[in-house]
Amino acid sequence: MKTLYQDGALIEKILQKDRRALFVFYRRYTPQLSTFINHKVGNPHDAEEILQDTLFAFLEAIRDFHGSSSISTFLFSICRHKIIDWYRRRKIRQVVFSQAPGLESLVSPMLNPEEEFNSVLLKEKIKRALSAILPRYRTLLVLKYMDNMTVSDIAQKLVLTVKGTESQLFRARKAFVETFTSF
Numbered sequence: 001m002k003t004l005y006q007d008g009a010l011i012e013k014i015l016q017k018d019r020r021a022l023f024v025f026y027r028r029y030t031p032q033l034s035t036f037i038n039h040k041v042g043n044p045h046d047a048e049e050i051l052q053d054t055l056f057a058f059l060e061a062i063r064d065f066h067g068s069s070s071i072s073t074f075l076f077s078i079c080r081h082k083i084i085d086w087y088r089r090r091k092i093r094q095v096v097f098s099q100a101p102g103l104e105s106l107v108s109p110m111l112n113p114e115e116e117f118n119s120v121l122l123k124e125k126i127k128r129a130l131s132a133i134l135p136r137y138r139t140l141l142v143l144k145y146m147d148n149m150t151v152s153d154i155a156q157k158l159v160l161t162v163k164g165t166e167s168q169l170f171r172a173r174k175a176f177v178e179t180f181t182s183f
Helices: 007-015 019-041 044-064 071-096 103-110 119-132 135-146 151-158 162-182
Strands: none
Touching: 007 019, 007 044, 007 071, 019 044, 019 071, 044 071, 119 135, 119 162, 135 151, 135 162, 151 162
């Protein structure tokens, strides 16, 4: 299939909305990308999501491709960034839902030197996500992760059963993650 289109011609045809060229592109690069992503991530569901994100990002960035590298180099560069983004989101989820004493300490441990530049933006994003979820969920998350209360203490304070509190905490975490990743 590689002889069907060379890099430059393939890009031109894709830009002209040629479905066959898009199919050739997909068949040529998807197996390599899948293997690469699976080695980096390990979870097939997450790997598929990263693959789709990479392919969409490539199609959005294709007009910026000027042929100074191969399509493969350009595509794998995008893929590496998508994998890094995935690990960052995963790290944020782990930190946000660990036993962290407060918002400030939620953000600081996950920052490497490259991310320190964005720490203020990240703090603001966490605050926005907290303010965007239901007040009851926000209260539960603040009590659990900022006030370090146990589930049974939260249940007692909010006049709920322990099982009901666990269930609501689960839904609150899920709502927070969905809101946070949508910003």
